[in-house]
Amino acid sequence: MSERIEIDAKMVEKYIIELAAFGAYADTGVWRTVYSPEWVAATDQYAQWCEEAGLRVRRDAVGNVWGRLEGTQGGKCIVSGSHIDSQTPGGRYDGALGALAGLIALRVLKEQFGQPKKPLEAVAFCEEESSRFPSANFWGSRAITGRIGPSDPDTVIGFGGETIAQAMREVGLDPARIPEAKREDIEAFIELHIEQGPILEQAGYPVAVVNAITGIRHYNVELTGMQNHAGAFPMDIRRDPMQGFAEIAAGVVNTAHRWGRPAVTTVGRVTAYPNGTAVVPSRVEFSIDARHPDPAKCEELYRTHERLMREVAERRNLGLEWTIQINHAACPSDPAIVDLLQGAARDQGVPALTMASGAGHDSQQMAAIARVAMIFVRSKDGRSHTPEEFSSLEDIVAGIRVLAEGLRRLAY
């Protein structure tokens, strides 16, 4: 058995509440988009807490904040953190909790175990939610992995029409220097995050070790038929895209349902044209969001959905086109770190499920340059992306203890 990691719950609560004050929205919400004044204030606070914890603070070219604890042996570093931006509005926990967890874990490890062998770093990523720039797409972690293209700063446009380059300049960052944010000295990255789903709550676990992040594909589909009078056109000669839509929407969801967890498929968006009560539509546009954490099964799920769409469109004599708007490969965690975190949880007496993440996370990006794994903390009612999201202080402390013990095993 390892030594028990001691976490001061009052300190954790203080950090959460004080960080939530930057961009506070209604009682428990947060509205903190990247490069906004609230975001600047939050990163300043995070940097100050890092300094108070005895970490060396650095801000990189896109505004990620790093706090570093040097190791006696040097070499590649072990990193933990998450994003500091929020949904509009979001809650206090999504992202922010992981950034704080990294900071708290390093502070506690330093206090309890002194200097590590390998360097340890905590990080607050500048952007993950795409809540100000819909195509920002993991701006913070993409900068670190060198995946921001040269034209991106001037082509990533905010909901208000501004480019992300303009927004960066307004907070004193130079878009031309983005390549400098790239790192090649990270050995492992562990991200703590709220679950955002109900699996831990229903299974009765405070914490999970995440063994994979789901692959995600977003289809934008258009079915076209023939617009007709809803009374004067007999059923048997219609070419009704709404019927094709109903069959496809039911079919793709039933496929995921039959496959069982962790497969999911969602039809969240639909628009009919002309959208009149007494008119057989000419066209129906809709989305399909399909996810699976196993790379091979993910591809099979996509193929199954595509087969159904083609079959329905052909049988119903409808036009069919689709574009793929998001396509993230499934990202298995590093098996050795998953084992190490499960061992850490057992040693710390924290019951921990092993599960896949159905949501995307910065860890997917970080996997391009480092071994990654995640820790989930139970979400009340599985909610997130809302001011009502909540995780108990007890569960949060349990999650940070697992994280800290995991970092200790990797760095000491």
Add this chain to the structure above:
Amino acid sequence: MSERIEIDAKMVEKYIIELAAFGAYADTGVWRTVYSPEWVAATDQYAQWCEEAGLRVRRDAVGNVWGRLEGTQGGKCIVSGSHIDSQTPGGRYDGALGALAGLIALRVLKEQFGQPKKPLEAVAFCEEESSRFPSANFWGSRAITGRIGPSDPDTVIGFGGETIAQAMREVGLDPARIPEAKREDIEAFIELHIEQGPILEQAGYPVAVVNAITGIRHYNVELTGMQNHAGAFPMDIRRDPMQGFAEIAAGVVNTAHRWGRPAVTTVGRVTAYPNGTAVVPSRVEFSIDARHPDPAKCEELYRTHERLMREVAERRNLGLEWTIQINHAACPSDPAIVDLLQGAARDQGVPALTMASGAGHDSQQMAAIARVAMIFVRSKDGRSHTPEEFSSLEDIVAGIRVLAEGLRRLAY
């Protein structure tokens, strides 16, 4: 065999093209809403043509234009006509053709057979399309049947925010006098109209006698579930209103399809909330348009749809509410007039199908005060409510010959 009714096709074409000039839209379209300047000009033209035909012209309190040919025996009159307003844009034939057909039939009958025994009238109803005032709802024929309520003029609001009372005053009509438009001296009303569907074209008939107008009900349905993250919420615990919608939309349409002609059901309108790709919707609103010309089967169709909605919502644990926005009873034609018109078609050598109307018409209103029936003229590709709607001059002349012979049989 009756005498052949002679119709001058060139005159018919001239009337159609000249009337279409009032509110002309692009090459073949018409944009002529009730009480607009184009509408005023069209009614003036119609009145002038009635005078030229030797009819006594009268405009009633809502702006319906009547042309009367007195009968030697007096008594209740035989009327034919349709509406002179259009969709936005519509074509040259929907409504306008029936108003002209009544006028042309009376002109030809007077020329060929002299004065009738019973009075004959042609009418151009002021409004049927609800294209300026969405709740005008057969304004012209409702005035004649006394079905416009005292509060209607100030509560029927146009798409531009104006009341129909204001619009009436602007063209010199006094809303307080609407009750004067009511008539109790109409024995029979026969309306000629384009089919607006493909049945005649597919069956190879130029003309149909309409034996019933469909009953119509419009449901506005709301299904509510639980909004969730599309990745983090397993399929087996979702309450997804989009799935309820897909099952109901497929089910109600399949019911009508299985029943076969003339049952129809259409889901033309759907709106999801929040309508995001990666979000299980909280709520889906949609319409159901269900129609059947047989009153008992119409009720059975509605009950079948309602049962399905309740069953799906209960099984899927979804909230379900609906309102009924339009509810017109099925309207059988007068059987004796249907027989008379079929006899007229045979005598005039015009092949005539007998069929139900899947669209609503002024005749439904007129049935409250008179025996009614309709004549349909074949529509190219079944199209209407578009500038592209088209019926051939040959078919139109055939339809007017059937109408004129029918009126002759009733009035001479």
